[in-house]
Amino acid sequence: MSRSDAVTALRARVAGWQRHEAPAWPVVGLGLEETADSPAAGRLASGALHEVLPEAPADFAAAAGFALAISSRILRVRDGHVLWVCPGARGRRAGSLYPVGLAGFGIDPGRVVRVEASRPRDLLWSLEEALSHASLAAVIGILADGDRSYDFTASRRLSMRAAQSGATALLLGSRCGLDMATASQTRWSVASGPSAPAHYTGQAVPGLGSPRWQVRLVKSRAASLGLWELEWNHETLSFRLAAPLAGRAPLRHAPGLVREPAGGHWTAA
Secondary structure, eight states, X not given: OOHHHHHHHHHXXXXXXXXSOOOOOOEEEOSOTTOTTOGGGGEXXXXXXXXXXXXXXXXXXXXXXXXXXXXXXXXXXXOSEEEEEEEOTTSOSOOOOOHHHHHHTTOOGGGEEEEEESSHHHHHHHHXXXXXXXXXXXXXXXXXXXXXXXXXXXHHHHHHHHXXXXXXXXXXXXXXXXXXXXXXXXXXXXXXXXXXXXXXXXXXXXXXXXXXXXXXXXXXXXXXXXXXXXXXXXXXXXXXEOOOOOOOOOOOOOOOEEEOTTTOOEEEO
């Protein structure tokens, strides 16, 4: 076979792969279907690759919480476990999980498997291999700071594995690491938002409210881009558009006490 014939046969083979239709996996509802302004029309494609990056380095925890909230919604439509793959000690140190926090998102800690990869290429290999197992519902990977091993080819491999198995891949990375062309279905930029104070009976000082994120959809194949402020509903285990915070009235300080010069008694000022 000549070189031109080999190239022609290879092109025909690749074209056959591209014409192959992936199975139709269920769409994940974010709980915002009734809202016209919801991101991605309130739905997220499962069996696909989605990228989540913090708006700033200090927003990594917010981005991780957003990814876990999405995983909670994925578990509503697909049985299985969640795989959490993070770098080793030399990578990002914020890869530990808090079981009580997982329960707050409606995720059973017993359904989460944590894997620590010592090298960046081992992390990507773990993600790719995990996406081939039908027992997993979602795979979450954390790219180490300064990692350059994730590129278009790596994203294409992850996207194809996810499309074949139906498991959803969520990749967390820094802004500089994901500021490039990839094969992901969506790309989200997440920042932490101020939560509304929660008032409890018998407690004078309000406590922390539900988690809030300022979410910006910077890339999507099926939806319009935009910016939204989302809040997690612990009761329905879904997202909702956050209500704007009302203006707070200034605190009223208790009157001070002064001593009367004549009698020496203390009176309110």
